[in-house]
Amino acid sequence: MGDMLHKLRMGQIKSIFGLLLFFFGVGGLLLWYTDFGAITALLGARPLTEKDQLSEQVGKYVSWEAVYPLDEYMETVKTKKVNGVERESGKESSSWIVLDMDRGILMSVEVPYKRYDEMKSQAEAFYDAAGQDKGALSQGVKIKGSLELLDEEDQRYYNRAAGGVQKSDTDAADAVVYHISDGKIHGRKLSDIYPITALAAFLILMGVLLLVLEIRKSPKKKLQEFLTANPSVTMEELEQDFAAADREGNVYIGRRWTFCATLDNFILDNSQVIWVHTSYEQFRQTVTHYVCWEMFDGSTQRATQPDEKRSKAVMKKYSRFSHIVTGNSSEYSFLLKSDRDAFLKMKYQSAP
Numbered sequence: 134m135g136d137m138l139h140k141l142r143m144g145q146i147k148s149i150f151g152l153l154l155f156f157f158g159v160g161g162l163l164l165w166y167t168d169f170g171a172i173t174a175l176l177g178a179r180p181l182t183e184k185d186q187l188s189e190q191v192g193k194y195v196s197w198e199a200v201y202p203l204d205e206y207m208e209t210v211k212t213k214k215v216n217g218v219e220r221e222s223g224k225e226s227s228s229w230i231v232l233d234m235d236r237g238i239l240m241s242v243e244v245p246y247k248r249y250d251e252m253k254s255q256a257e258a259f260y261d262a263a264g265q266d267k268g269a270l271s272q273g274v275k276i277k278g279s280l281e282l283l284d285e286e287d288q289r290y291y292n293r294a295a296g297g298v299q300k301s302d303t304d305a306a307d308a309v310v311y312h313i314s315d316g317k318i319h320g321r322k323l324s325d326i327y328p329i330t331a332l333a334a335f336l337i338l339m340g341v342l343l344l345v346l347e348i349r350k351s352p353k354k355k356l357q358e359f360l361t362a363n364p365s366v367t368m369e370e371l372e373q374d375f376a377a378a379d380r381e382g383n384v385y386i387g388r389r390w391t392f393c394a395t396l397d398n399f400i401l402d403n404s405q406v407i408w409v410h411t412s413y414e415q416f417r418q419t420v421t422h423y424v425c426w427e428m429f430d431g432s433t434q435r436a437t438q439p440d441e442k443r444s445k446a447v448m449k450k451y452s453r454f455s456h457i458v459t460g461n462s463s464e465y466s467f468l469l470k471s472d473r474d475a476f477l478k479m480k481y482q483s484a485p
Contacts, residue, residue: 137375137392141352144383144394148437149347156340163333170318171330178277183235187311190280194318199242200273201232202256206294207287208246226314227252228287230295241283241291241312242276248315276315283310355399363402371400381447382438384424391426395436405429407481408458408465409451411444424448427469429481456484 178196181187207228212219224246231242244252251274262270283291288310316323360366374387385392391401408427412435413420423435424447438444451457458465458480469476 137372138352138356140385141392141394141399145347145350145352148383148395149343152343153340156336156343160333160336160340163329163336167321167326167329167333168319170321170323170326173279173318174323174326181280187236187280191282191311192319193280194278195280195313196275196277197313198273198275199229199231199252199255200270201234201259202242202252202274203230203232203239203259204256204294205229205249205252206241207290224249228291229256230291239295239310241287241310243278243312243314243317244274244276245316248274276313278314278316279318279320281312281314281320283312287312352394352399359398359400379450381450382443384436384447384450386447386450393436396434401426401428401434403454404456406451406454406457407477408469409448410459410461410465411438411441411448413441413444456481 173194176194178194179190181190181195181197205227208224209226209228211222211225213222214220226243227246227249228241228243229252231240232238233240242252255270255274259270291310314320318326356368356371360368360371371390374389375385375392378385378387378392380386383394387403389403391403391406392399393401405428406426407429410425410427411423412425413422415421422438422441422444424438424444425433425435427433438447448459448461452459458476465476468479
């Protein structure tokens, strides 16, 4: 019993391996693409304090108040294609040079363009306070994002605007510039991260549910149900028939029974099979092939096969049974539907 159940269980898992690989693989890739940003966001941003060494916080999700914006140095715009030509469709973000008074350095801060007015008002408040010698401001624009190093391309724009407050042009070119993009983790918007993460979680959940459902569909349980419904049959007889069965892919065709991991009940009574044929279903570019068993009780059992060649190979194995019709003739299908008795007389009722 162990070998039979083991092979059926392995065939069962193998039959869903492609789907599991899709669900877990694509889900995992989507999470990797977002750098698990949703988890980082849910854990919360760590406040950046004056005691923190910025070099040790690079890559971490932080919160900070931009109290002293000096000037906007760059704007990015949204684009869309119109008749194959890219056109601007509005401003997307605004990048600012901000003085970090605690460390005595300049930083780069990017905010969504909808927060441009906040940064502009804060900059005006800073210059107004400085001009009237009012002292330090108590509040700034609160931002949350991962602390990064400004990339080379953006730093050229930054250096051009910051040249007036840097010690020299050389210092401006060589200095490391720390950068925070509000609402972004590792350069990706949270508004993009959340739906991608939701899709990834859905795919992984589907994979887990599929695996659980298949594991709960136990071959041992199904075979025990078959034995209960057929008290004259013993497990030893099933084992012997399985051991001597003619295998074709995932189908084991014994003298008395057919065993297949992708059948709903794992087992068919060959004496109840009247016709074996093949079929397929096509969805867009995907084709799924089946071997089909038409049963005496009027039901149709079918199992997936990797291709048409394997489906036909399984079908041909049943030509040795004198009571089973094999083949894909449309006449068989018409006769079975229109005159069942005539179909049964072809072989089933006339078999020795």
